[in-house]
Amino acid sequence: MELLIVLIIGVLTACGVYLTLRGRTFPVVLGLTFLSYAVNLFLFAMGRLTVGQPAIIDPRAAAYADPVPQALVLTAIVIGFAMTAFVIVLALKARAELGNDHVDGRPAP
């Protein structure tokens, strides 16, 4: 199971890096979204993987998943949304001001 998660983190990071390196704003925003998935999963995996033992106190539960990375990732997801929103609106603003959607603001060839 760990191997699957590792594979997912790796592929998401690779996709994110590739898209972030594109020359137009929209793919870059998609790339940042990929990178936030990857980073969130990576942080979450720092608490190791636990199946079927959510961190909800119950006298019958034998063990719990680590709640600390979960709490960190929960806010990271929401902040990630705020970041995505900010960047995409910045992209819109750049298009309005510069007339094109290239990341360097140069006119389309």
Add this chain to the structure above:
Amino acid sequence: MFAVAYSLRFIHDVFFNGEPIGLGKTPHEPPRWMKAPMEVLVVLCLVVGIFPALTVEPLLNVAVTGVLQGPPPEYNLAIWHGFTPALWMSLLALVGGGWLYSGRRPLFAFYERYLERIEAKVLYEGLLQRLFALAGVLTRWFDTGSLQRLLVVTISAFLVLGVAGFIGAAMPLTGPRGLLPVDGMSLLATMILLATAIATVILHRQRLVALVLIGVVGLVTTLIFIKFSAPDLALTQLSVEVVTVVLLLLALYFLPQHSPLESAPVQRIGHGLLAVVAGGGAAALAWAVLTRPYDTIAGYFLANSVPGGGGANVVNVILVDFRGYDTLGEISVLALAALGIYAMLERLHLDSPTRDADGRLWDGELHPAIMATLARLLLPLALLVSVYIFLRGHNRPGGGFIAGLITAVALITQYLANGVGWTHARLPWNMHLLIGLGLLIAAFTGLASLGLGYPFLTSTFGHLHWPLVGDFELASAMAFDLGVYLVVVGATLLILIHLGLIHQNRLPKDGGWAKGSVQSTDKR
């Protein structure tokens, strides 16, 4: 010795070396208050010198303890310690300094003859200029005004530094921790995720397709959180996913529907290689961590969640209670991002396309009646769910963040189904006010505990027995969570509504066009 020599020169030249020479003006006695600072210093010197234990000892103790991170070593402050090496060194400095000063004339002559040509100022400035020139060359080399090039350099630097840290380390990549067994469903989900992620990259120039595919990636990520015991994360990811896709759809309306193929094949292969190496690095790091056992601070939170925070859902209790200060910071960031977006969207003029990518006119017809009606029926139900999720958050998966996102999604659905104009007329809330109110409530719960003599954001809780409902727990953390809820609702709606309104502003108010752009985009 040099300190003694120049001090001697000061004293001797000022007070004992005859009349001053070469002065342009006649010096006069300074005003009274100009002398006061010096007198303070003189008095301090004398007092510290004579009574060190009474004056500097406590300060010294604190400083030494802070620097050493432990108890300070044995020490003893006194004026006379006997004939110690320190005393001999002081004597040596005094004698040497006096000798140096008395022999100053031959030394000055020596300097003028041999060393005057070496001008330290010129040397220093020359060196500084060369340093600036080097920095300029380096900056121009890395930053050619191209974001892509800058990113390649940055990511490569990360990779090189990251790999360099492991060179020479004789540790195996795989640790001793046991692995979980793989089941068929997880394998299937992983395959779907990997396939859609790679398909997104391959098809990224068709932007709408890429957006749909990235939505799938987000949903499978939600499944991962469910599988590995993180229901709160799954709920958050799910609702954020919905909001993000709606947001990107709205934005896509104003952007070209396709990305042109610009970069040369060599450049794309280079970027691809860099991406693969970065992904491999992240995967290797994750594998090394996941296969190793670890110490966690989770025990404290698990043990104190119910007795200390009054909630069984440890993740929520950490957010609103144990780490409430962090959460306060995070909702502030969210509020700032929303206000920043509002500021950027102010007076933004974008040409709305009149035709879609295939040359068809955007549909100006009414919104689909079934969707609009169903969405209106669903609204109270969705709001009820969000209240339920909010109230159970302390003990079961849920809480302010998730409830806020669900409320936002419920309201955004109205915009999607009925159009911006229709919904905006019925939802006259001022989102700025909502965000401000949320932040105020959250900060006030912190200040209230401060006012009652507890540290900032200390929470308390009690149980109420309500007729029919039964035992119901009230925690002050719930007020804090309400602040979180309001900020999340306010920020999310502020962003999406104003993005929708750019479109609205540019179109006649009464025409069939006066609708949300999302609807038009949806029809593709």
